[in-house]
Amino acid sequence: MSVPAAGGWGRSVAVITWPFRHGLRVPGGRLIGQVYAHGAGLVAAKAAHCAALGEVRMTMALADDSQASVSAAARLSGVHYQVRGHSVFKDLNLSIERGKITAIMGPSGTGKTTLLRLITGQLQPDQGQVSVDGVDLAALKTDQLYALRQRMGMLFQNGALLTDLDVYENVAFPLREHADLPESLVARIVLMKLQAVGLRGAARLMPSELSGGMARRIALARAIVMDPKILIYDEPFAGLDPIAMGVVLRLIRNMNQALGLTSIVVSHDVQEITALADTVYLLSEGRVVASGAPASLHNSQDAMVRQFLTGGEEGPVPFHYPAADYLQQMLSQEVPQ
Amino acid sequence: MSVLVDWLEMLAEQVRQWGRFSIFTARLFAVTPRALLRFRLIVEQLNNTGARSLVIIMLSGLFVGMVLGLQGYDLLRRFGSTEALGTAAALGLLRELGPVVTALLFAGRAGTSLTSEIGLMSATDQLAAMEMMAVDPIRRVCAPRFIGGVLAMPLLAAIFGLLGILGAYLVGVVIMGVDSGQFWSQMRSSVELKDVVEGIVKSVAFGLACSSIAVFEGYYAVPTAEGVGRATTRTVVVSSVAILALDYMLTAALL
Ligand SMILES: Nc1ncnc2c1ncn2[C@@H]1O[C@H](COP(=O)(O)OP(=O)(O)OP(=O)(O)O)[C@@H](O)[C@H]1O
Ligand SMILES: [Mg+2]
Numbered sequence: 374m375s376v377p378a379a380g381g382w383g384r385s386v387a388v389i390t391w392p393f394r395h396g397l398r399v400p401g402g403r404l405i406g407q408v409y410a411h412g413a414g415l416v417a418a419k420a421a422h423c424a425a426l427g428e429v430r431m432t433m434a435l436a437d438d439s440q441a442s443v444s445a446a447a448r449l450s451g452v453h454y455q456v457r458g459h460s461v462f463k464d465l466n467l468s469i470e471r472g473k474i475t476a477i478m479g480p481s482g483t484g485k486t487t488l489l490r491l492i493t494g495q496l497q498p499d500q501g502q503v504s505v506d507g508v509d510l511a512a513l514k515t516d517q518l519y520a521l522r523q524r525m526g527m528l529f530q531n532g533a534l535l536t537d538l539d540v541y542e543n544v545a546f547p548l549r550e551h552a553d554l555p556e557s558l559v560a561r562i563v564l565m566k567l568q569a570v571g572l573r574g575a576a577r578l579m580p581s582e583l584s585g586g587m588a589r590r591i592a593l594a595r596a597i598v599m600d601p602k603i604l605i606y607d608e609p610f611a612g613l614d615p616i617a618m619g620v621v622l623r624l625i626r627n628m629n630q631a632l633g634l635t636s637i638v639v640s641h642d643v644q645e646i647t648a649l650a651d652t653v654y655l656l657s658e659g660r661v662v663a664s665g666a667p668a669s670l671h672n673s674q675d676a677m678v679r680q681f682l683t684g685g686e687e688g689p690v691p692f693h694y695p696a697a698d699y700l701q702q703m704l705s706q707e708v709p710q
Numbered sequence: 711m712s713v714l715v716d717w718l719e720m721l722a723e724q725v726r727q728w729g730r731f732s733i734f735t736a737r738l739f740a741v742t743p744r745a746l747l748r749f750r751l752i753v754e755q756l757n758n759t760g761a762r763s764l765v766i767i768m769l770s771g772l773f774v775g776m777v778l779g780l781q782g783y784d785l786l787r788r789f790g791s792t793e794a795l796g797t798a799a800a801l802g803l804l805r806e807l808g809p810v811v812t813a814l815l816f817a818g819r820a821g822t823s824l825t826s827e828i829g830l831m832s833a834t835d836q837l838a839a840m841e842m843m844a845v846d847p848i849r850r851v852c853a854p855r856f857i858g859g860v861l862a863m864p865l866l867a868a869i870f871g872l873l874g875i876l877g878a879y880l881v882g883v884v885i886m887g888v889d890s891g892q893f894w895s896q897m898r899s900s901v902e903l904k905d906v907v908e909g910i911v912k913s914v915a916f917g918l919a920c921s922s923i924a925v926f927e928g929y930y931a932v933p934t935a936e937g938v939g940r941a942t943t944r945t946v947v948v949s950s951v952a953i954l955a956l957d958y959m960l961t962a963a964l965l
Contacts, residue, residue: 599843
């Protein structure tokens, strides 16, 4: 096992590229951390650390991913969901293919964030079924759901960094909570992830000292620190400058290709998504209105798809939230109820 | 008719709130043993809630004690027994004023900051992010704050009582000229263990009430700026009423 380059993903990926599961044992036999890892970052760093310090002996069981036989990483069938009487989804059907990058697009307020929260079990559908890795989320107990979430990473729309911890501690947070690792190893993993998003130098800044785009990149580093199998990005490109955008774009693609991750990306950026995604779902008014490879959507003659891809206000996809007739409301003296 | 409907709705909301609170405290207690293992987090919160309330508690204790010295002196002088001032001040502070005033100040100083902190964390998706990282926010965020508050309250009440007695001594003995030896000896001979126990029981009970209310209000705050503001206000109101009601019940039970 070779020592991973501090450079981050690119080279550490070369060390091991198949999914496996492993545990670290100290000579006494106490399990000090069990990490279900899909790839290289954490595992390679652990291996390097063990080799370097000799303080832990590693036992590694290479096993095929037991769930690999189930083709869809996540599936929603017949999902209905309402918030305060407003129906967000009516009979939504959608499946996320394993190992692929799936993009979710749709006008603002169609429920893309809500969809992600359904997939991660933060919200429960009123009707219908959400399953991840072939398991129905509704059937899971809290600790089973938490175990599942350790294999998922999610980038929140606004970053959602913990404001009382600095950048370094934010990225280290999942490691500290789930794996009892020596500090030198935590540092190595954290710095590797920070390097991947180009913010290693910002390790000791507080979240309040970061710009929006920086906070998002830190949140991305935190989302990948446990080497999840499914990565969920809620608008990863919003507010990034072109360079950071390119970096994040490549990062998403590299992690997906090299580690066989399943990625779900919510975004409005038609160009980026075209370059990145294997499959696109276009949502509108609580349903999937179009889906397929980006190229097929570009060639589509469907008015709805054309409108979204070209950005027209008039068309079948409503730009406006449901409302009374504009002219009538303006002419009457009434105030919105 | 509609007034009646409004009333019933309000009542139903109160019942729902009680239900939520009971379930929340049950979950809080359930995770407390595991949270206790994270010693560093609790020390952090002891510093946050306890140490930062220290100045206001000490100042208030001193002034309350001084007022007690003055009022007590005036009252006892009418019966010609000013030497009992030490006893009067110590009993008042240990059994009533210490725990109650400390708890009220604690609700205003530490309770509000707990509520707004947790409420803002939820408004900025931090609690949701924690859940996504498979970390239970009740265990990681609420429990250490709750435990810190429960531990801090009796300590703060003790400090308040100490400073109060010092205040009463300053006014009674140094200014009004009560005999110093009598002040202390009377206090020592008539204050019993039972009085101290009453003070401790009360301050622990208030600590449990204040901390759980503050943490609950923050956790269930409507995740907006306005919602967090309201929750913070509610923390003070609900805690204060709870403290006074509990005080009556405990006094009756322990008498
Ligand atoms: N707590 C809530 N109360 C009421 N309505 C809500 C609530 N949360 C979401 N909604 C509604 O659900 C719908 C979907 O919201 P969601 O945040 O999922 O949209 P989105 O597609 O992610 O939008 P954006 O692209 O702007 O992030 C919106 O119409 C919103 O009004
Ligand atoms: Mg959204």
